Amino acid sequence: MNINIDEFLANISLISLIAIIGISLYGIFARPNIIKKIIALTIFTDAANLLAILVGFRRPPSIPPVLLNLQPSPEDIRYFTQVAVDPLPQALVLTAIVIGMAVNLLIIFIALQVYRLYGTLDVRKVRRLRG
């Protein structure tokens, strides 16, 4: 039986991505501590970003979407178009990472405020104190 190493590695990365998404969803749903929920949420964000990057992947030979020649001839551009990976998911993920960091900090501020008001970060107890 012959195994193609590229296919094998692609399978491994896909399965591990899905496993990471599953584990982080478990953290978000089942853990009562808000901080642990936030940690799981950041892991989920990273896995989603990686999945988005993976969508733009191109089989080797592939290069990053950066032209090295600043005065490219039509031949350079044709070669670039044939081998460069998809830059669109990268552009979306680029902003998503920074915006995600700001939103995470906002969530942390809210968690801090919850702790100040209720003295606990356990969502079950916070719910009991409602009203």
Added chain:
Amino acid sequence: MKKDMIVAVCLAIVIVIMSYIATLGGGLGPLFNGVRPLTIIYLNTTLNIHNPNFTAMSPEAVTAIVWDYRGLDTLFETAVFYLAIIGSVAIYRGIDEKLRISEGFGLSKIVKVVTKLLIPMNIAIATSIALHGHLTPGGGFQAGAAMAVIPMLLIIAFSRYFLLDIRLSRGLALALRSVGLLGIALTVFIPVVIGLVNGLNAYIMQNQAKVNAPVSLPAFVGSSLISGSLIMYNVSEFLAVTFGFTLLFILLSIEEGLVKEQMRGEGVEH
């Protein structure tokens, strides 16, 4: 505990099924053999002097997409960033910080000296990422995130009172961040203003000349490529992100006792 087990088992089943489906075609299989037609257009026109009506004049396709082809998307993402920071500031409304001398706070002398050595290097790297954003991978967002490490290092190594000593207060961070956002807003309207003055047709966020809108920002200064509006957007976003995160770190490091004291003093439930 039993509920946890049920959730865990369900998720494990989902993982196995999803993995099976995802790898059914033999991993890569028919995937990734080519890119979408839209991507071909982006790659073909990102720096194409032979096709002057469609090019973004930037060798880096990611920056060209972020600030030229899909510029409005990024503008709204910046708005989300702005709102997240405003929300954090709103939670901390009305909490004053008392001035203290930073002497005697912070970590040991070794850490302080190493931090002092690291900071100039960090500034150089961050500025370089911002100014070369249109030529090499990088740009305003990444440079801002790299620069925001500095206030974090200062807070940990020297204590937050050191930031007040060097006059980096909440107000200053908010002001500089607004300068960055204002820079983005002005750059958006520059082509329209040029078009109005010269009686030409122009769009907002336009970078290079289009068929029906012949307004074009300079792509070269001397012999160096600046890609029209892309460098201005990158530098403005760099300022906005740097000082946005600085503001959040300053807020996050306010003494907990002080906050509780002031909340009790107000006598209102937040």
